Amino acid sequence: MARHARYDRKTALEKAVGLFWEKGYHGSSMKQIEQALDMRPGSIYATFGSKDGLFSEALAAYAEQGGRELAVHLKGFDSIVDGLQDYLRGIACSCGDGGAAPSRACMIVKTLLESSNTHSALADQANSILAAIEGSLADLVEQARVKGELAQSVDSRRLARLLQAQIMGLRSMGERNLDPQAMKDLGDDMAAILAGYRTQH
Amino acid sequence: MARHARYDRKTALEKAVGLFWEKGYHGSSMKQIEQALDMRPGSIYATFGSKDGLFSEALAAYAEQGGRELAVHLKGFDSIVDGLQDYLRGIACSCGDGGAAPSRACMIVKTLLESSNTHSALADQANSILAAIEGSLADLVEQARVKGELAQSVDSRRLARLLQAQIMGLRSMGERNLDPQAMKDLGDDMAAILAGYRTQH
DNA sequence: TCCTTTATTGAATGATTGCTCAATTTCTAC
DNA sequence: GTAGAAATTGAGCAATCATTCAATAAAGGA
Numbered sequence: 001m002a003r004h005a006r007y008d009r010k011t012a013l014e015k016a017v018g019l020f021w022e023k024g025y026h027g028s029s030m031k032q033i034e035q036a037l038d039m040r041p042g043s044i045y046a047t048f049g050s051k052d053g054l055f056s057e058a059l060a061a062y063a064e065q066g067g068r069e070l071a072v073h074l075k076g077f078d079s080i081v082d083g084l085q086d087y088l089r090g091i092a093c094s095c096g097d098g099g100a101a102p103s104r105a106c107m108i109v110k111t112l113l114e115s116s117n118t119h120s121a122l123a124d125q126a127n128s129i130l131a132a133i134e135g136s137l138a139d140l141v142e143q144a145r146v147k148g149e150l151a152q153s154v155d156s157r158r159l160a161r162l163l164q165a166q167i168m169g170l171r172s173m174g175e176r177n178l179d180p181q182a183m184k185d186l187g188d189d190m191a192a193i194l195a196g197y198r199t200q201h
Numbered sequence: 202m203a204r205h206a207r208y209d210r211k212t213a214l215e216k217a218v219g220l221f222w223e224k225g226y227h228g229s230s231m232k233q234i235e236q237a238l239d240m241r242p243g244s245i246y247a248t249f250g251s252k253d254g255l256f257s258e259a260l261a262a263y264a265e266q267g268g269r270e271l272a273v274h275l276k277g278f279d280s281i282v283d284g285l286q287d288y289l290r291g292i293a294c295s296c297g298d299g300g301a302a303p304s305r306a307c308m309i310v311k312t313l314l315e316s317s318n319t320h321s322a323l324a325d326q327a328n329s330i331l332a333a334i335e336g337s338l339a340d341l342v343e344q345a346r347v348k349g350e351l352a353q354s355v356d357s358r359r360l361a362r363l364l365q366a367q368i369m370g371l372r373s374m375g376e377r378n379l380d381p382q383a384m385k386d387l388g389d390d391m392a393a394i395l396a397g398y399r400t401q402h
Numbered sequence: 403t404c405c406t407t408t409a410t411t412g413a414a415t416g417a418t419t420g421c422t423c424a425a426t427t428t429c430t431a432c
Numbered sequence: 433g434t435a436g437a438a439a440t441t442g443a444g445c446a447a448t449c450a451t452t453c454a455a456t457a458a459a460g461g462a
Contacts, residue, residue, distance in 0.1 A: 118224050161379070162390045164370075186363060206439065242422080242441090
C-alpha cells in the first residue's frame with residue numbers, strides 16, 4: 001500500500017460548489033479553483049480528470065444537497081402544500097438577507113443559462129437535473145392531490161412546472177438585491193398562487 | 202473631412218446583441234465578435250472602446266428593443282391586462298417553437314446571473330435595467346388599476362415584481378427545451394395568475 | 403531499513419485571451 | 433490632382449487559459 005490522499009474528496013467538492021456557484025463555469029479559473037480547494041493542479045486532475053469533470057461533479061453535489069434540503073423542509077409539515085408554501089417563503093427570505101450563500105440564484109439555472117449555447121454537455125446535465133426536480137415536484141403535487149389538499153382537477157406535472165418556474169423567477173429576482181420586504185412580499189405572492197390550486201370549500 | 206465608416210454602428214450592435222445574447226459575455230471571444238460583426242479588432246476598439254464597452258452597448262440596445270416590443274404588443278389591446286396576459290402567452294409560445302432568436306432566456310437575466318459575482322459593472326447595468334422594467338410594469342399595472350381592470354387593493358409595484366419574476370421564470374424554463382404544449386400551458390397558467398388580480402364582479 | 407506504491411508538487415506546455423499600433427487604404431476638400 | 437484627415441487592417445503583444453508530467457514526498461509491508 002501507499003500514502004493516503006491528503007484531501008477529502010467530499011470536502012473538496014463542497015469547496016468547488018462554493019466557487020462555481022458563486023462565479024459560474026467560465027468565471028472560475030483553474031488558479032482560483034486551486035486556491036479554493038487548496039490543491040495543486042496535478043492533484044485536481046488526478047482526482048477529477050478535468051475542470052469540466054470537477055464542475056460536473058460539483059453541479060451534481062449541489063443538486064443532491066438541494067434535494068435533501070427540500071425533503072428535510074417538507075418533513076416539518078403535515079400538509080405538503082403548507083410545506084411547499086413555506087419553502088417558497090423561505091427562499092424569498094434567504095434571498096432577502098445578506099446570507100452566507102455564494103449566490104442567491106440557483107446554480108443549476110445559472111449553469112443552464114451560461115452553457116446552453118456554448119457547452120452542450122453541461123447544458124444537458126443541467127437540463128436533466130431540472131427534469132428530475134420537476135419530477136419530484138410532480139410527485140409531491142400528486143400526493144397532495146390524492147390527499148385532498150389540492151383540487152382533483154389539478155394536472156400535477158403542469159403545476160410542478162409552474163412551481164419550478166416560480167422558484168427560478170424568485171431566486172433570479174434575489175440576485176437583484178431588492179430590499180428584504182420586497183422579497184418577502186414576492187415569496188408570499190408566490191405562495192398565494194399555490195393556494196389558488198387548493199381544494200375549494 | 203475624411204472617409205466614411207464602412208460599418209453602420211447600429212447594424213454592428215444588432216449583430217453583437219445576437220452573439221452576446223446567445224453565448225453570454227465570457228462565452229463570446231473577440232475572435233467570434235470579429236467574425237460576427239465582420240470587423241477587425243482595430244475598428245471594433247476604435248468604435249466601442251473595449252469588449253466591455255461593446256457588451257454594455259449591446260445590452261442597452263437589447264433592453265431598448267425589448268421595451269419597444271412590449272409597447273407595440275400592448276398597442277394591440279384595449280385592456281392593459283389582456284395585453285399583459287397575451288404578452289406572457291406570446292413569450293411561452295416563442296419559447297416553445299424552434300424560433301430564430303439567439304436564446305430563449307432573457308439576455309438581461311443571463312447577464313445578471315453570469316456577472317453578479319465576477320463583473321460588478323455589468324451586474325449594476327443589468328440591475329438598473331431590471332429596475333427600469335419593473336418601473337414600467339408598475340406604471341402599466343397602476344394604469345390598469347385606475348381604469349378599474351384590477352382590484353383597487355392591488356399594490357402596483359409589488360404586482361410588477363411578481364410579473365417580472367414570472368417572465369424571468371418563463372423564459373428560463375424556455376431554455377429547458379420542453380415541448381411546445383408544456384410551454385403553452387405554462388404561459389396560460391401565468392396569465393391566469395394575473396387574472397386573479399382582476400376586479401371581482 | 404529498504405522497497406513498492408501512491409499522492410503531491412509546480413514549473414512549463416501550447417493555445418487562447420483581450421487588446422495595440424504602425425502601416426495602409428479610402429475618402430473629402432481644395 | 434493632390435494633400436490631409438479619418439477608417440481599416442492584421443500581425444503581434446503580454447497575460448492568462450486549461451493542462452501535463454518528471455521529480456519529489458509520504459506511507460505501508462517485508
